[in-house]
Amino acid sequence: MSNVTTVYQVTGMSCGHCEGAVADEISGIDGVVTVQAVADTGRVTVTSASPLDETAVRAAVDEAGYELAGQA
Numbered sequence: 817m818s819n820v821t822t823v824y825q826v827t828g829m830s831c832g833h834c835e836g837a838v839a840d841e842i843s844g845i846d847g848v849v850t851v852q853a854v855a856d857t858g859r860v861t862v863t864s865a866s867p868l869d870e871t872a873v874r875a876a877v878d879e880a881g882y883e884l885a886g887q888a
Contacts, residue, residue: 819849821863825885826877829855834882841876859888 826838835853838860842851847865854860860877862868870887877884 819863819865820867821861822868823888824860824862824873824877825888826853826858826860826882827885828882829853829858831855837880838877838882841880842873845872845876858885 829835829838832855835855838853839851842848842853842860842862845864845868847868848862849865850863852861862873870884874884
């Protein structure tokens with residue numbers, strides 16, 4: 817089975833530290849393969865083994881101190 821890539825919009829990221837915090841939290845979700853956060857656009861690209869539960873992604877982003885606006 818091939819991996820699934822989903823792009824989320826996250827508000828509040830402004831620097832590399834922000835990107836790292838968001839990526840670290842999302843990386844902790846079961847099934848996540850890679851996370852690329854870009855503060856300039858607020859976009860977070862997540863590759864996972866299967867589609868993720870948006871509630872889990874929202875909780876991870878919230879834990880990092882930012883807000884998930886939804887899928888981009």
